[in-house]
Amino acid sequence: MKRMFDFIIALCFITLFSGVFLLMTILIRTKLGTPVLFKQERPGLAGKPFYIYKFRTMTDQRDANGQLLADHERLTKFGQWVRKWSLDELPQLFNILKGELSLVGPRPLLMDYLPLYNEEQAKRHLVKPGITGWAQVNGRNAITWEEKFAYDVWYVRHQSLRLDLKILWLTARKIMKPEGISHANHVTMEPFKGNEPLTKDRSLL
Numbered sequence: 358m359k360r361m362f363d364f365i366i367a368l369c370f371i372t373l374f375s376g377v378f379l380l381m382t383i384l385i386r387t388k389l390g391t392p393v394l395f396k397q398e399r400p401g402l403a404g405k406p407f408y409i410y411k412f413r414t415m416t417d418q419r420d421a422n423g424q425l426l427a428d429h430e431r432l433t434k435f436g437q438w439v440r441k442w443s444l445d446e447l448p449q450l451f452n453i454l455k456g457e458l459s460l461v462g463p464r465p466l467l468m469d470y471l472p473l474y475n476e477e478q479a480k481r482h483l484v485k486p487g488i489t490g491w492a493q494v495n496g497r498n499a500i501t502w503e504e505k506f507a508y509d510v511w512y513v514r515h516q517s518l519r520l521d522l523k524i525l526w527l528t529a530r531k532i533m534k535p536e537g538i539s540h541a542n543h544v545t546m547e548p549f550k551g552n553e554p555l556t557k558d559r560s561l562l
Contacts, residue, residue, distance in 0.1 A: 399465035462487025463509035473551035494527035
């Protein structure tokens with residue numbers, strides 16, 4: 358039922374926002390160049406890798422040694438505006454059509470983080486990742502990694518269509534009043550570096 362719901366809503370959104378897709382493509386090509394889309398491998402259900410798609414928000418500026426500059430140096434005002442209104446996430450609707458993402462679920466993070474999760478945090482991969490989730494409507498990038506993972510695992514325990522609808526409604530409200538986009542002095546979140554494993558009696562599941 359959730360898969361059917363995801364597919365229908367994603368298809369409707371792609372049709373509804375087709376003009377926005379075209380406008381974003383033109384603006385990004387003009388202001389940032391090509392490629393228009395940012396593509397990166399992320400872990401999906403059970404940690405299985407897939408490629409996630411986003412509209413590009415950064416330049417390819419490099420230092421004298423040919424290394425990419427820090428994120429905050431490559432993120433333009435235009436890119437900040439795109440992120441503020443979550444327009445960079447729109448191409449992920451195609452990930453939903455392919456069955457790699459859901460509308461609601463824990464956000465797919467980096468492949469490098471997989472071996473850093475403790476047993477409790479790894480449970481976030483028991484469900485399909487989503488474009489938005491319980492952590493996103495409860496602080497987004499303004500909360501700590503530990504809080505974010507706790508919200509993700511809570512969602513795994515309590516997932517339901519009713520909860521998904523609530524999260525989608527809260528997400529729409531968050532987009533209308535953008536907040537929690539960055540964490541401390543970072544463009545989004547500081548890198549996750551791992552933590553000590555939780556004991557089994559502290560498990561949320």
